[in-house]
Amino acid sequence: xxxxxxxxxxxxxxxxxxxxxxxxxxxxxxxxxxxxxxxxxxxxxxxxxxxxxxxxxxxxxxxxxxxxxxxxxxxxxxxxxxxxxxxxxxxxxxxxxxxxxxxxxxxxxxxxxxxxxxxxxxxxxxxxxxxxxxxxxxxxxxxxxxxxxxxxxxxxxxxxxxxxxxxxxxxxxxxxxxxxxxxxxxxxxxxxxxxxxxxxxxxxxxxxxxxxxxxxxxxxxxxxxxxxxxx
Amino acid sequence: xxxxxxxxxxxxxxxxxxxxxxxxxxxxxxxxxxxxxxxxxxxxxxxxxxxxxxxxxxxxxxxxxxxxxxxxxxxxxxxxxxxxxxxxxxxxxxxxxxxxxxxxxxxxxxxxxxxxxxxxxxxxxxxxxxxxxxxxxxxxxxxxxxxxxxxxxxxxxxxxxxxxxxxxxxxxxxxxxxxxxxxxxxxxxxxxxxxxxxxxxxxxxxxxxxxxxxxxxxxxxxxxxxxxxxx
Numbered sequence: 001x002x003x004x005x006x007x008x009x010x011x012x013x014x015x016x017x018x019x020x021x022x023x024x025x026x027x028x029x030x031x032x033x034x035x036x037x038x039x040x041x042x043x044x045x046x047x048x049x050x051x052x053x054x055x056x057x058x059x060x061x062x063x064x065x066x067x068x069x070x071x072x073x074x075x076x077x078x079x080x081x082x083x084x085x086x087x088x089x090x091x092x093x094x095x096x097x098x099x100x101x102x103x104x105x106x107x108x109x110x111x112x113x114x115x116x117x118x119x120x121x122x123x124x125x126x127x128x129x130x131x132x133x134x135x136x137x138x139x140x141x142x143x144x145x146x147x148x149x150x151x152x153x154x155x156x157x158x159x160x161x162x163x164x165x166x167x168x169x170x171x172x173x174x175x176x177x178x179x180x181x182x183x184x185x186x187x188x189x190x191x192x193x194x195x196x197x198x199x200x201x202x203x204x205x206x207x208x209x210x211x212x213x214x215x216x217x218x219x220x221x222x223x224x225x226x227x228x229x230x231x
Numbered sequence: 232x233x234x235x236x237x238x239x240x241x242x243x244x245x246x247x248x249x250x251x252x253x254x255x256x257x258x259x260x261x262x263x264x265x266x267x268x269x270x271x272x273x274x275x276x277x278x279x280x281x282x283x284x285x286x287x288x289x290x291x292x293x294x295x296x297x298x299x300x301x302x303x304x305x306x307x308x309x310x311x312x313x314x315x316x317x318x319x320x321x322x323x324x325x326x327x328x329x330x331x332x333x334x335x336x337x338x339x340x341x342x343x344x345x346x347x348x349x350x351x352x353x354x355x356x357x358x359x360x361x362x363x364x365x366x367x368x369x370x371x372x373x374x375x376x377x378x379x380x381x382x383x384x385x386x387x388x389x390x391x392x393x394x395x396x397x398x399x400x401x402x403x404x405x406x407x408x409x410x411x412x413x414x415x416x417x418x419x420x421x422x423x424x425x426x427x428x429x430x431x432x433x434x435x436x437x438x439x440x441x442x443x444x445x446x447x448x449x450x451x452x453x454x455x456x457x458x459x460x461x462x
């Protein structure tokens with residue numbers, strides 16, 4: 001589905017560096033490029049930040065997520081999970097999911113034009129409590145596979161007890177926007193002539209290191225390919 | 232200042248992996264260890280996520296930040312900046328600043344016990360618009376130095392025009408909490424005996440790559456130490 005509408009994000013604060021040039025890619029109707037940018041962001045991160053109103057305060061919590069472009073919600077589904085033991089979200093309250101990938105530090109000649117290169121997706125809506133058993137299992141597998149692609153197929157089935165202890169929420173991938181910045185600093189012309197300050201970009205990325213086996217893992221268990229290929 | 236109180240974060244959703252063990256470090260009165268954990272989080276990230284209520288929705292935006300433990304606010308100050316041109320925050324509305332550092336992917340034998348190792352700080356309060364000229368300059372320098380430590384001293388002074396175009400907000404580092412998870416997976420005993428699945432931790436960190444000079448940078452300008460030491 002490429003049908004996606006823009007969520008007009010009010011410029012209460014612009015992301016990362018409001019004073020330098022940023023590209024606001026608006027996801028207009030049938031915006032195929034925007035849809036692709038959103039999917040790129042969804043695929044590239046391990047965690048998201050969820051905004052939820054608690055006692056009138058817009059609280060922000062980091063959390064794991066998964067997504068299914070062919071999920072039953074309009075535009076596809078982003079999945080979140082939580083513990084039944086914790087107070088769960090009212091399914092009719094609006095939440096915001098923001099996913100940010102830092103691509104680089106943009107060092108300009110002036111403080112004013114310092115910035116960051118990044119890709120960020122924002123999805124807003126009222127999440128639905130997933131009740132269908134098959135969708136619940138698929139959602140939980142997708143959340144695991146977001147951490148390590150292909151991981152879920154190597155694991156045992158979820159137990160009844162585990163499923164009963166877990167709340168799964170789905171948020172439509174419909175009201176969404178993508179913002180991104182790429183490229184070098186946008187210095188003032190007057191500063192470029194005065195060459196006493198280095199200017200450019202320091203690339204940033206998430207690095208995965210040498211896997212550390214669990215202390216209780218039998219030494220005969222070798223590192224599988226779905227893990228070795230990601231580091 | 233080590234005087235810090237806990238913000239009781241309602242368990243609307245637990246961070247990252249609510250179904251696995253997490254340590255909720257509560258910042259009690261004079262909690263020196265908690266204060267140190269919060270400072271560690273503040274020092275370790277390049278960007279934060281800000282929660283702000285827009286039209287009733289708890290919107291979440293990535294943004295740059297700086298901090299000053301000796302700032303004039305209770306507990307010190309976290310600084311944010313924005314453009315005057317964009318609609319600015321009502322200074323009396325409560326916002327949430329969340330900073331998250333991903334330290335590792337925790338791969339368990341079951342999907343249920345998959346988790347992430349992380350450090351996350353949450354600061355809540357009503358931001359103050361910084362009006363004092365000296366504090367404004369210091370705040371903007373701290374925001375630049377959060378991106379690259381020591382950078383601001385190599386830059387020219389901010390111009391009047393730049394200062395006039397910029398809103399600086401300060402949020403007290405007082406109502407704050409820190410959550411973290413470290414260590415290996417917490418598998419069920421029944422799963423540990425069945426050794427067909429690799430379990431352990433894949434370390435994660437932010438990697439900074441080879442700096443890319445700006446296209447308009449004179450080739451005679453060498454990479455300074457404050458940048459070369461961070462990559």
